[in-house]
Amino acid sequence: MTVRVQTEPFDAGALxxxxxxxxxxxxxxxxxxxxxxxxxxxxxxxxxxxxxxPGFTEPAIGAMEAEALRRFPVQDVLVVHRYxxxxxxxxxxxxxxxxxxxRAAFEAADFLMDFLKTRAPFWKKETGPSGERWxxxxxxxxxxxxxxxxxxxxxDAGSPSKSRQED
Amino acid sequence: xxxxxRDVAGWRERTLDEAPATLSALxxxxxxxxxxxxxxLAGKGVQAAVNKALVRADxxxxxxxxxxxxxPMSGG
Numbered sequence: 043m044t045v046r047v048q049t050e051p052f053d054a055g056a057l058x059x060x061x062x063x064x065x066x067x068x069x070x071x072x073x074x075x076x077x078x079x080x081x082x083x084x085x086x087x088x089x090x091x092x093x094x095x096p097g098f099t100e101p102a103i104g105a106m107e108a109e110a111l112r113r114f115p116v117q118d119v120l121v122v123h124r125y126x127x128x129x130x131x132x133x134x135x136x137x138x139x140x141x142x143x144x145r146a147a148f149e150a151a152d153f154l155m156d157f158l159k160t161r162a163p164f165w166k167k168e169t170g171p172s173g174e175r176w177x178x179x180x181x182x183x184x185x186x187x188x189x190x191x192x193x194x195x196x197x198d199a200g201s202p203s204k205s206r207q208e209d
Numbered sequence: 210x211x212x213x214x215r216d217v218a219g220w221r222e223r224t225l226d227e228a229p230a231t232l233s234a235l236x237x238x239x240x241x242x243x244x245x246x247x248x249x250l251a252g253k254g255v256q257a258a259v260n261k262a263l264v265r266a267d268x269x270x271x272x273x274x275x276x277x278x279x280x281p282m283s284g285g
Contacts, residue, residue: 076285092285093212095277098261123285135285159284165212166283176213178283 043111043119045103047094049126054136061120061138068117070144072151074137080130086170087130093165094125106157114150116141121154125164156186212280217249232257232268235276254281 054075062071078090107119122136135158139150160183167176210218229235240247249255256263258277259270270276 093215095211095258095261095279098258098277101261161282162285163279163282164285165280166285167212174216176216176280176283178281183284 043104043107044121045100045107046122047096047099047103048122048124050124051132052122052124052136054133057120057122057136058138061118061140065117065140067142068140069142070147071138071140072144072147073139074135074151074155075133076135076155078128078130078132078134082168085172087168088171089169090128090130090134091167091169092125092128092134093167094123095163099123099125099163102161102163103158106154106161109157110139110150110154113153114139114141114146115143116146116150119150119154121158123158123162123164153190156183156190159183160187210278212283214246214249214255214278214280218243218246228270228272228274230269230271232259232264232266232270232276235270250278252280255279 054073058071058073061073062068065071079087081087103121103123107121110116110119116139118140120136120138124132124134128134135155137151137154137158139147139154141147141150165176167174210221215221225238229238236247236250239250256279257266257268258264258279259268260275261277263279
């Protein structure tokens with residue numbers, strides 16, 4: 043179980059090769075690579091910038107990984123996430139899961155992506171022809187994460203028990 | 210200051226010579242210096258962390274503590 047949050051670009055193929063090496067008892071490995079799109083809802087995006095809080099963001103993602111390991115019969119998971127300025131076509135996130143049987147690996151990767159898209163401590167800014175805007179998860183992202191709602195409270199870095207501020 | 214709070218403040222990190230005793234006092238101090246930032250810090254969903262752990266709005270703080278203000282997280 044590994045989390046890496048970094049500004050440097052990564053090579054998803056190399057990450058998958060490393061993650062797969064020496065796994066004699068894994069029947070399957072599923073990986074997902076998320077890329078920065080050139081357009082969002084039809085509008086051009088020149089640059090995407092992700093802000094992170096090093097030292098805070100990693101443990102929050104680690105809690106999501108621990109939940110994935112608890113929930114699905116997977117042997118190992120990996121999350122690599124970039125922050126800083128990201129150009130269209132560049133990879134932002136890489137998730138991999140290894141399991142004895144494929145279903146668990148598919149589900150763990152799907153689960154991790156749904157939680158990363160809504161609950162991970164990142165702040166996203168798009169810069170396009172009409173200027174800059176800070177963006178929040180889409181409604182569809184929230185719908186995706188609701189599929190796993192039975193356990194969502196346990197890995198919600200944004201809402202620690204009894205520590206919300208007034209809002 | 211994370212995310213849009215960094216843009217509102219015009220800075221990401223700074224060191225104070227004297228630490229207020231509570232998070233509320235720190236907020237008040239920042240709001241007096243920069244009313245626009247004060248308003249942003251009071252905005253919906255803004256949370257605070259002390260030494261990289263989320264805390265209540267009235268948490269005590271002291272010398273050497275690292276305080277972060279976090280707008281609603283956007284996810285990756």
